[in-house]
Amino acid sequence: MLERPKSGERVVLLHIYKGRDRHLTNNEELYQLAISAGAEVVGEVFIHLRSLNPRYLIGKGKIQELRQKIQDTQAEIIISSAPLNSSQERNLERELKCRMLDRSELILDIFSQRARSFEGKLQVELAQLRHLSTRLVRGWTHLERQKGGIGLRGPGEKQLETDRRLVNNRIKQLKQQLRQVDKRRSMSRMNRIRSETSTVAIVGYTNAGKSTLFNKLTRANAVTADQLFATLDTTMRRLKTKKNNTIIFADTVGFINDLPHELIAAFRSTLEEIKYSELILHIIDASDKDYWQHLRYVNSVLRLLDADKIPQIRVYNKIDKINRNFGLAKNSNGQTRAAWISAFQPDDIRLLTEAIQHKLQRRLFNGTINLKQSQGRQRAHLFDLGAVVSENILTDGSWLLEIKMNKNEFRRFVRKEKIDEDTIKQASLLMAS
Numbered sequence: 001m002l003e004r005p006k007s008g009e010r011v012v013l014l015h016i017y018k019g020r021d022r023h024l025t026n027n028e029e030l031y032q033l034a035i036s037a038g039a040e041v042v043g044e045v046f047i048h049l050r051s052l053n054p055r056y057l058i059g060k061g062k063i064q065e066l067r068q069k070i071q072d073t074q075a076e077i078i079i080s081s082a083p084l085n086s087s088q089e090r091n092l093e094r095e096l097k098c099r100m101l102d103r104s105e106l107i108l109d110i111f112s113q114r115a116r117s118f119e120g121k122l123q124v125e126l127a128q129l130r131h132l133s134t135r136l137v138r139g140w141t142h143l144e145r146q147k148g149g150i151g152l153r154g155p156g157e158k159q160l161e162t163d164r165r166l167v168n169n170r171i172k173q174l175k176q177q178l179r180q181v182d183k184r185r186s187m188s189r190m191n192r193i194r195s196e197t198s199t200v201a202i203v204g205y206t207n208a209g210k211s212t213l214f215n216k217l218t219r220a221n222a223v224t225a226d227q228l229f230a231t232l233d234t235t236m237r238r239l240k241t242k243k244n245n246t247i248i249f250a251d252t253v254g255f256i257n258d259l260p261h262e263l264i265a266a267f268r269s270t271l272e273e274i275k276y277s278e279l280i281l282h283i284i285d286a287s288d289k290d291y292w293q294h295l296r297y298v299n300s301v302l303r304l305l306d307a308d309k310i311p312q313i314r315v316y317n318k319i320d321k322i323n324r325n326f327g328l329a330k331n332s333n334g335q336t337r338a339a340w341i342s343a344f345q346p347d348d349i350r351l352l353t354e355a356i357q358h359k360l361q362r363r364l365f366n367g368t369i370n371l372k373q374s375q376g377r378q379r380a381h382l383f384d385l386g387a388v389v390s391e392n393i394l395t396d397g398s399w400l401l402e403i404k405m406n407k408n409e410f411r412r413f414v415r416k417e418k419i420d421e422d423t424i425k426q427a428s429l430l431m432a433s
C-alpha cells in the first residue's frame with residue numbers, strides 16, 4: 001500500500017476552467033468553502049483547460065507551476081475546483097508530493113465537521129463511505145492512519161486495515177440505522193398531520209440567512225454564521241400565533257451547486273421533510289451577485305425532492321446590503337408570492353409573519369359544525385383528529401363544535417362520514433378580505 005501525503009490546513013486552491021464554462025466556475029465560492037472547512041488559503045492557481053489530460057487532468061507545465069507554488073507557500077494540500085477521479089488524484093499526489101482534494105471531498109469534510117445529531121452523523125458517514133468505496137482501488141487507500149487535517153476527518157481515520165467488504169458492511173449497517181430514524185420521523189409527521197399543525201420549511205442556498213430568519217421568526221437560538229453549511233440538521237420549532245394557531249418552522253441544510261451526489265442521497269430523508277410542509281419559504285441572498293443562478297438551482301433540487309408544487313414565498317433577504325426597502329409581491333388572489341426583507345429588521349419580520357399566517361389560513365378550515373346526539377362517533381373522530389377548538393351543547397341536545405383543521409382533511413372527513421353540508425359554517429369565509 002502506498003502512503004498518501006499527509007493533510008494539513010495550509011491550502012492552495014486550484015481553479016480549473018474547462019472549455020467555455022468559465023462563467024460557471026465560482027472562485028469565490030470555492031474560497032468560502034475552504035475557509036468554512038477551517039483552511040488557511042495560502043495561494044491560488046488558475047488554469048484554463050483546453051484539452052483534458054486523462055492521467056493528471058492538467059498539463060505538465062501547470063504541474064510544474066503548482067510544484068513551485070507549493071514550495072513558495074509551504075502548502076500542505078491542494079483543493080481542485082474540478083472533480084478528480086481516483087487515479088488522477090493518485091498521480092497528482094505522486095508528482096507533487098502534496099495531498100489533493102476536490103470540491104466534493106471538501107464539502108464532505110465540512111459536513112463531517114458540522115454533523116451534530118445522531119442522524120446527521122449517520123448520514124455524513126454514509127456519504128463518506130459511499131465516496132470512499134468508489135476509490136478503494138488496489139495499491140491505494142484512503143483509509144488513513146493519522147488524525148486531523150482537511151479531508152481526513154470522519155470514518156477514514158477510525159478504521160484501520162479496512163477493506164471494501166468492511167466498508168460495505170458498515171454501509172449496510174448505517175442504512176439500517178437511518179431507516180429506523182426515518183421511521184420515527186414519519187411517525188412524528190403523522191402526529192403533526194393529526195393535530196393539523198402546519199409546517200413551514202425554510203430552504204435556500206447556503207449562507208442565504210435561513211437560520212437567522214428562523215431565529216427571528218421563532219425567537220430561537222439556531223447557530224448562524226458567515227460560513228457555508230453552518231446548519232446541517234433540520235431544526236424545528238413552534239410558533240404560537242396570536243390567533244392561537246401553531247406553526248412549526250423547520251430550518252434546513254443549505255443547498256450548493258453540484259452538491260456531491262453521495263450527500264444528496266444520504267440527506268434525502270432529512271430533505272424529504274420539505275415535501276411534507278404546507279409552505280416553503282425560499283430564502284435568497286439578494287445581495288449575492290449570483291443569486292439568480294442560486295435560486296434556479298434551489299428550485300431544481302426542490303423538483304428533485306418532489307416539493308415543487310408546494311406553495312412558496314420567495315424571501316429576498318439582506319436588502320440592507322443593497323439599499324432596498326421592504327416590499328411584498330402578491331398574486332391576483334392577494335396571496336404573498338415574494339417578499340423583500342432584512343432579517344435584521346424587526347418590522348420586516350413582523351410583516352412577513354403576517355403574510356405567512358395569511359397564506360396558511362387559506363389552507364385551514366376554521367368554522368363550526370353542528371352534530372346531532374346520534375352522531376357521537378363523528379364527534380369522537382373530530383376529537384381524535386385534534387380538530388376541536390371548543391364545544392357547546394345546544395338546547396336540543398346537539399353539539400356545536402368549533403373546528404380548526406386542514407381543509408383537505410376536513411373535506412375527507414365530511415365525505416367519509418356523510419355529514420350534511422348545511423350543518424357546517426365556515427368562519428374564515430366571513431373573515432376573508
Ligand SMILES: Nc1nc2c(ncn2[C@@H]2O[C@H](COP(=O)(O)OP(=O)(O)OP(=O)(O)O)[C@@H](O)[C@H]2O)c(=O)[nH]1
Nearest residue numbers: 206207208209210211212224225229230231254343
Ligand atoms: N446584512 C445582512 N446579513 C444577514 C442577514 N440575514 C443573515 N445575514 C448574515 O448572513 C450570514 C449567514 O446567515 P445564516 O443564517 O447562518 O445563513 P444560513 O442560510 O442558515 O446558512 P447555512 O446554514 O450555512 O446554509 C450570517 O453572517 C448572518 O448574520 C440580513 O438580512 N442582512
Ligand SMILES: [Mg+2]
Nearest residue numbers: 210211230231
Ligand atoms: Mg443555517
